Amino acid sequence: DQQVKQNSPSLSVQEGRISILNCDYTNSMFDYFLWYKKYPAEGPTFLISISSIKDKNEDGRFTVFLNKSAKHLSLHIVPSQPGDSAVYFCAASALGSGAGSYQLTFGKGTKLSVIP
Amino acid sequence: DAGVIQSPRHEVTEMGQEVTLRCKPISGHDYLFWYRQTMMRGLELLIYFNNNVPIDDSGMPEDRFSAKMPNASFSTLKIQPSEPRDSAVYFCASSSASDRGRKTQYFGPGTRLLVL
Numbered sequence: 139d140q141q142v143k144q145n146s147p148s149l150s151v152q153e154g155r156i157s158i159l160n161c162d163y164t165n166s167m168f169d170y171f172l173w174y175k176k177y178p179a180e181g182p183t184f185l186i187s188i189s190s191i192k193d194k195n196e197d198g199r200f201t202v203f204l205n206k207s208a209k210h211l212s213l214h215i216v217p218s219q220p221g222d223s224a225v226y227f228c229a230a231s232a233l234g235s236g237a238g239s240y241q242l243t244f245g246k247g248t249k250l251s252v253i254p
Numbered sequence: 255d256a257g258v259i260q261s262p263r264h265e266v267t268e269m270g271q272e273v274t275l276r277c278k279p280i281s282g283h284d285y286l287f288w289y290r291q292t293m294m295r296g297l298e299l300l301i302y303f304n305n306n307v308p309i310d311d312s313g314m315p316e317d318r319f320s321a322k323m324p325n326a327s328f329s330t331l332k333i334q335p336s337e338p339r340d341s342a343v344y345f346c347a348s349s350s351a352s353d354r355g356r357k358t359q360y361f362g363p364g365t366r367l368l369v370l
Contacts, residue, residue: 240351246297
């Protein structure tokens with residue numbers, strides 16, 4: 139049972155345009171969400187995160203939006219650059235501060251291609 | 255900081271052989287995670303430790319897999335005997351409970367395992 143879903147395996151966007159990557163989750167106990175970026179032959183690197191007490195978090199060209207009622211989050215990249223071409227993973231962790239809450243559940247990823 | 259260090263980066267072995275993957279987490283981090291990435295299943299959590307103690311090993315596929323963390327700066331993932339279906343990229347990640355609740359995990363570069 140996939141608790142974190144990224145329904146688009148791939149996305150192509152023109153350089154300079156907006157890239158929107160989507161993620162849905164089913165577990166209502168998730169309260170912290172992260173996006174990771176992964177280049178080939180490298181490990182995933184942390185990009186941006188959002189707590190469930192917020193609905194938006196921005197860091198430079200990257201903005202994450204959270205819609206708790208819809209159990210949906212999205213990552214916006216504006217403007218998109220060729221160097222943004224990578225696989226993007228959505229991840230979630232559950233409420234609380236105990237050891238069990240540090241586990242992340244990952245989606246299967248969306249491969250973004252930014253065309254020059 | 256050097257980040258999470260994994261060795262070897264690549265491993266090619268024959269079916270039936272023992273494989274040992276190694277990980278050095280970021281200094282001061284008290285959580286360590288082992289993941290496996292395949293095309294079919296994406297990024298799967300195998301096991302994770304808190305303060306060197308295994309917290310959840312429910313993701314370990316079978317008894318051929320074992321993991322240890324003898325001290326705060328070293329962990330191993332062992333496969334014995336290895337099988338071709340174990341071919342995947344294995345990632346180690348670490349995080350800190352003192353990271354203001356952010357639960358961000360930092361990944362190593364991965365070990366690409368090929369079992370012939």
